[in-house]
Amino acid sequence: MRIPEYEALRGSAGLIDRSGRGVVRLDGNDRRSFLQGVLTNDIEALAPGASCYAAFLTPQGRMIADMHVLVLDAFVLLDVAREQAAPLAARFDLSIFTEDVAVRDASSEYGRLAVAGPDAPRILEPVRAATPGLVVFSDAAWDVPMIEVLAPADATGAVRDALRAAGARDAGEGAVNTLRVESGVPLFGKDMDETTIPLEAGIESRAISFTKGCYVGQEVIIRVLHRGHGRVARKLVRLAIDAASEADLPSAEAPLAKGGREVGKLTSVAWSPRRRKGVALGYVSRDLAESGTTFDAGVAVV
Numbered sequence: 001m002r003i004p005e006y007e008a009l010r011g012s013a014g015l016i017d018r019s020g021r022g023v024v025r026l027d028g029n030d031r032r033s034f035l036q037g038v039l040t041n042d043i044e045a046l047a048p049g050a051s052c053y054a055a056f057l058t059p060q061g062r063m064i065a066d067m068h069v070l071v072l073d074a075f076v077l078l079d080v081a082r083e084q085a086a087p088l089a090a091r092f093d094l095s096i097f098t099e100d101v102a103v104r105d106a107s108s109e110y111g112r113l114a115v116a117g118p119d120a121p122r123i124l125e126p127v128r129a130a131t132p133g134l135v136v137f138s139d140a141a142w143d144v145p146m147i148e149v150l151a152p153a154d155a156t157g158a159v160r161d162a163l164r165a166a167g168a169r170d171a172g173e174g175a176v177n178t179l180r181v182e183s184g185v186p187l188f189g190k191d192m193d194e195t196t197i198p199l200e201a202g203i204e205s206r207a208i209s210f211t212k213g214c215y216v217g218q219e220v221i222i223r224v225l226h227r228g229h230g231r232v233a234r235k236l237v238r239l240a241i242d243a244a245s246e247a248d249l250p251s252a253e254a255p256l257a258k259g260g261r262e263v264g265k266l267t268s269v270a271w272s273p274r275r276r277k278g279v280a281l282g283y284v285s286r287d288l289a290e291s292g293t294t295f296d297a298g299v300a301v302v
Contacts, residue, residue, distance in 0.1 A: 003273055005175035009144060010274070013119040014171030015163050018112035022085030023150060024067075024078040024092070025106035030099040031076050035069065038095060038216050040198065042209035046071040051137040053206045055198050056088065061220025063196045064091070066188050066207065068148070070137055077135065079148060081188060082107055110135075111156025113149040115168050116179070120145045123166045131159055141206060143183040178270040181279045184238045190252065191236060191267040191281050199224055200283070201236045234264070235289040241278030242298030246271035249278045250297070256282055257296040263288055264295075 008014040026035065035043040041054035051070045055063055065088055068079040080088055086105045093103050115124050124147055128134050135150040151159045164170070184202075186192050192201045198208060198221070208221065224232060243249050249269050256264035264284035272279045284293075284301070293301040 002172060002175060005169065005171040006178055006273055008169040009117050009171050009175055009179050011117065013115055013117040013123045013168040014175065015160065015168035016114040016116060016171050016176055018114050018148065020082050021112040021148075022080050022082035022105065022107035023110050023112075024080060024085050024089050025104055025109075026076045026078070026092075027074070027102045028100040030101050032071065034092075034096065034099050034101045035076065036212065037214065038092070039067075039069065040208045040215055040217070040221075041069065042212040043069055043071070043076075044212070045209075048073045053139075053141070053203070055203070055207050056091075057198070057215075057217030057221075058194075059217055059219075061197050061217040061224075062194055063188070063192055063198060063201075064088075064194065066192065066203070068137060068139065070135060070150075072135070077106070077150065079137075079150070084188075109153055111151045111153050111159070113151065113156070113160060113163070114146060115149065115163060116142065116146045116171070116176075117144050119167065120147050123163060123168050124149070127159060127162045127166060130162070131155055134159065139185075141183060141185045142179065144179070174270075177268070178272060178279070181238075181268050181270040181281055182272055182274070184281065186236055186281060187268065197221075197224070197232060199230065200232045200234055231286060233286060234283045235286050236267070236281055236283055237289050237301045239266070239280040239282055239295075240275070240300050240302045241269070241280055243271075243278045246278075252280075256284060256299060258288065258294075260296065 032043050039054040041052045056065045065084045070077040085107045089103050089105045133152045139146040186201045198204050252269045254266045255262045266280050266282040268281040
């Protein structure tokens with residue numbers, strides 16, 4: 001990781017390449033009511049221009065994908081991992097019967113960037129005003145303002161250049177990953193997968209509506225919340241790792257042990273310049289998820 005890139009994200013504004021993200025587009029009069037029945041959050045409650053975080057679950061309550069939902073005047077966009085866009089569009093298409101909904105993978109129609117840091121809103125605003133068709137949304141889960149940008153594909157280069165000219169500094173994958181882990185933001189494919197229940201990953205407060213009607217997988221979620229009082233067998237936690245340098249950090253997916261007994265595993269690991277130690281995300285049994293719990297090799301829940 002390059003320290004100046006990390007400092008830009010923390011102290012000013014970093015420009016992030018989001019080409020690993022994809023876009024699914026839904027058109028038709030029933031686009032919002034269709035999503036209301038398949039996603040975990042309350043899509044009908046969103047006004048045009050608003051967005052939310054949501055998950056798509058199996059009937060058993062396991063995650064298929066997570067996404068940000070952007071409601072626009074005439075259509076809805078789903079911001080998803082690029083490799084999930086086409087399969088997700090195909091799954092949705094199979095679920096459409098009489099509804100007036102058309103769904104497609106629109107990833108090629110948009111260039112994906114993000115601007116993160118305290119100065120991100122100021123830097124982005126004039127670029128947004130000058131670029132027709134630019135779509136933006138904020139992700140409040142991060143420690144600093146994180147503004148995601150969906151630019152028309154043919155305007156992406158100009159938008160990138162304008163953001164650089166306005167003061168955003170390129171921030172690479174290492175710096176962004178450190179900020180993500182420090183912020184406690186789980187990434188699908190690393191910290192969450194097809195075996196994960198949203199409550200295990202701790203995303204329920206921002207991904208799940210507890211007042212909306214039925215959605216796929218809701219029965220399992222409600223059962224855990226009401227019969228199990230929200231208790232799940234394992235929890236994703238933030239961890240600190242005593243390490244002298246980045247080279248001394250364990251690998252992601254390394255086991256977590258306590259008293260020589262394996263009690264969990266790491267999922268994401270990074271070196272934090274701010275804290276001068278390692279930071280990580282990992283799963284532990286629920287009785288070990290409290291802040292201050294220590295593990296072997298200088299690891300502790302924060």
